[in-house]
Amino acid sequence: QALGIKALAFRRYSEALGELSELSDLIQQCLADGKTFRREQTEHITPDGSHRELGVTISPIRRAQEKATGAICLLSDLTELTALQKQMQLRENLAALGELSAGIAHEFKNALATISGYAQMIQSEPNAADTVENAKKILDQTRSITHVVTEFLRYARPLEISEEPVELRVLLDRTVCEILELQPQVRISIEGNFSAIAGDEGLLRQVFLNLARNAAEAAASNSPNPAVILRGETSESSEDRTQRIRILDNGPGIPIEALAKLFRPFFTTKVNGTGLGLAVVQKILLQHGGQVEAQNRVGGGAEFIVTLPATRTISQAVESKEVTI
Ligand SMILES: Nc1ncnc2c1ncn2[C@@H]1O[C@H](COP(=O)(O)OP(=O)(O)OP(=O)(O)O)[C@@H](O)[C@H]1O
Ligand SMILES: [Mg+2]
Known part of the structure; x- marks a missing residue:
């Protein structure tokens, strides 16, 4: 049969x-x-x-x-079962697309409501003293919505990554300087071992900026002594070298119900967040053959773990050559 x-x-x-x-x-x-x-x-x-x-x-x-x-x-x-599985996959894709569209629509509706509100105020009182102030608010909102679209396109577009040697330690030093300008009260330290990564410097910078900014924002919101640690760990097996970077903070940690949704586009708990930061981080890391995971720390705070395939640095290659000689 x-x-x-x-x-x-x-x-x-x-x-x-x-x-x-x-x-x-x-x-x-x-x-x-x-x-x-x-x-x-x-x-x-x-x-x-x-x-x-x-x-x-x-x-x-x-x-x-x-x-x-x-x-x-x-x-x-298994004919019927396979057809059902395909249908379910299609439905899941459609649901994800629906969630994405709802996220974009929500961001746009909020910004447009604000823009039209301030425009109406200017229209009804064309010579009022606060015209300049209202025009500024309109510009702020258009900037914020442009940011959402730019970030979303970064997420949705296929990425073209270049493969150049990236010195992680140098990249992280620069990232820390940028975060300190935004969150000067947070103590950010870098510790451990870092090697070179073959990848796209601009995109990897984006990854660590997003993760360190989230960590600094979380720490600043919660702790009297806000602190963030970027910890590097290199490990080597017979086949490959792996670089792990842990981003640790002493903020409030991640609520259990949020853990499964963190990397979804538009998931945010922040008033002014787009919720695209971690979605972009995950996409860039996957393109680099890496991954990112999130968990809560035992003593409180959150921990994001980035894993990337590492390349041998020139100095390490020379060292191992000396040993074999
Ligand atoms: N270190 C952290 N501690 C606690 N919660 C975090 C941490 N990092 C991220 N989250 C949670 O994950 C959500 C999504 O983060 P994501 O970076 O994608 O967006 P966002 O930070 O809200 O917005 P944007 O990055 O656009 O400013 C955050 O709103 C927050 O709830
Ligand atoms: Mg963020």
């Missing part, structure tokens, strides 16, 4: 299933090499031409070490 074949008796499997069918191929491999296939999924075309998704388990029948004399095939028809 699953195969859409009415009579199987006394027919060769390849004749019943068709020489070119994937299933025939699996059975042939099982009979020739004694290979077992467990929970494979293959597409099968029935004699009347319809497509079926089949779950397949094939085991050889043989005595001791002898060659296989037959094969047992367990088939299950």
Whole structure:
């Protein structure tokens, strides 16, 4: 029934299933090499031409070490289940798109309401003293909405990353200077080991600016002694070197219900936040073959962990060469 074949008796499997069918191929491999296939999924075309998704388990029948004399095939028809899975994936994509559009619409509606409010005030009292002030508020709102669009496009557009050696320590020093201009009361320190990364300096700068700014904002909102630490850890296995950067703060930490939503575009708990910072961070890191995770620290505060594939720095390459000599 699953195969859409009415009579199987006394027919060769390849004749019943068709020489070119994937299933025939699996059975042939099982009979020739004694290979077992467990929970494979293959597409099968029935004699009347319809497509079926089949779950397949094939085991050889043989005595001791002898060659296989037959094969047992367990088939299950997964056609409906696969169609349902595809439909669900499509629905999830649509839901994500809906959430995104709602986020953009929300930002635009807020800014437009403010803009039209101030424009109406100017219109009703064209010569009032606060015209200049109102015009300034209109400009502020248009700037903020331009920022949302720019950040969103940065998130939505395919990224083109350049592969240049980036000295992480230097990049982080510069990031700290920029954050201190915005949050001078926060103590920001850099510690641990850093190596060079092959990647796009401008985009990686964006990553650490966003993460360090979030950490400094969180620390400043909560602690009498706001502090942020950027900690570097390098690890090496036989195949690759990994650079980890932990961004630790002593702010209020992340509410449990927010943890799963942090990296979604437009998720924000801040009055003036766009909620695009972490979405952009995640996208850039994925493009660099890295990742970012968030968790709360045991003693309070939040911790963001960035993992990136690292390259050998020139000095390290020389050091290891000296050792081998
Ligand atoms: N270090 C942190 N401690 C606690 N919560 C954080 C921290 N970093 C991020 N969050 C939470 O994650 C949310 C999303 O962060 P994200 O950087 O994406 O947007 P934002 O900071 O709100 O806005 P924007 O980056 O546009 O200014 C924040 O609003 C905040 O609730
Ligand atoms: Mg942010």
